[in-house]
Amino acid sequence: xxxxKPMIDIVMEVRRRLxxxxxxxxxxxxxELLTELARHYPVSRDTVTRALIKELMQLAGESWPEQLNNPxxxxxxTQTKVYRGQVSLEERSDTSKTPAEPEAKRPLRVYRGQVxxx
Numbered sequence: 001x002x003x004x005k006p007m008i009d010i011v012m013e014v015r016r017r018l019x020x021x022x023x024x025x026x027x028x029x030x031x032e033l034l035t036e037l038a039r040h041y042p043v044s045r046d047t048v049t050r051a052l053i054k055e056l057m058q059l060a061g062e063s064w065p066e067q068l069n070n071p072x073x074x075x076x077x078t079q080t081k082v083y084r085g086q087v088s089l090e091e092r093s094d095t096s097k098t099p100a101e102p103e104a105k106r107p108l109r110v111y112r113g114q115v116x117x118x
Contacts, residue, residue, distance in 0.1 A: 003028060003087055010056045017049045028087070031080040034060055038067040 003011070008028065014037065015026045025036045034057065041053045057064040081088050109116040 004059065007056060007059050010052050010059070014049060014052045014056065017046060017052070029082050031082065033080070034064055035067075038064070041068050 011026065011028060011033070015023055018026055018040070022036075022040060026033065030036065037053050037056065041050060044050050044053070054065070054068060057068055079090055081090050
């Protein structure tokens with residue numbers, strides 16, 4: 001998905017109006033930006049924020065406006081990717097989901113003689 005100038009302006013305004021605990025996830029670099037905003041839409045009490053999120057979903061097109069009405073629906077089978085500032089929409093494949101490495105197999109990171117956990 002390519003973000004247009006009006007969409008970017010709306011995202012910046014929504015970010016300004018959101019509570020501080022939600023601001024880290026509302027960034028253009030976040031591939032799940034629209035999903036995060038759709039999750040926040042039903043619980044938001046600010047009518048201006050709700051209107052901005054609704055307008056953003058209208059500009060995004062496809063199935064995004066329906067997600068505001070049905071928050072229980074699963075996210076679409078697409079994922080936004082950002083590479084060097086260019087945002088694109090790609091199909092998700094189920095084979096790409098690999099389980100995370102267990103903690104025991106990960107190498108220890110040592111910095112100045114102290115083990116660093118990341």
